[in-house]
Amino acid sequence: HTIHYEVSCPSTQPIAHQMAQSGAPDGSIVVCEEQTAGKGRMARVWTSTQGKGIWMSVIIRPEIPPTKAPQFTLVAAVAVTRAIEDIADVRAEIKWPNDLLINGKKCTGILTELQADMDRVHAIILGIGVNVNQQVTDFPEEIQSIATSIQMVTGKTVDRAELVARILHHLEIYTDLYVMHGFEPLKILWESYSCTLGKRIKAIMIHQQIEGLALGITSEGILQVKTDDGQIHG
């Protein structure tokens, strides 16, 4: 595996994309101390304070068609949840699709990007941002009420290298499980960590926005929502 380390960079994602394009093998990672232009999902900004979190992109090359990529995002959420549990002895909950919350506040975000053609995924660039050792004032004011870090919850400083190693360990295990046995075992795990099911949610998707009760996820990894007219979507 290649480990590419930067002290400071705009974002680990484009570096990992470049590496993947140049043929970097499965399991290669880009990790840094600080991102000056960290990217979140839906074109949001991801605050990546120097030395306080895990800002990393992992190149994964599973043999799956592009249609299965959304499932893979859920696999990653399970792996990171397990790693946090092991290292910090705290249980994070997964908010659909792949935000990790502790005490209802966000401590981890996952951004899944693809290099693929019609029928084959060449690489998944899995961007993982974990708030590890921040104090509340390390976050911009506008997210202080919705963001948290592992240290804020446990009162203990976590060794980031240990957590990185554990995340990679679980990513490998769950990727293998997924590739060998399909989504079913992962679906059960994801649901057991989820705080979304049984709640009223508003799902914002590319083509539509729906509101209703989150019932479960399908074997395709799609959230099932029952709207007030009784219709089940997903």
Ligand code: BTN
């Ligand atoms: C989200 O919740 O919106 C996803 C956040 C993903 C953040 C990580 S940090 C490492 C990688 N590089 C980025 O610029 N973003 C991802």
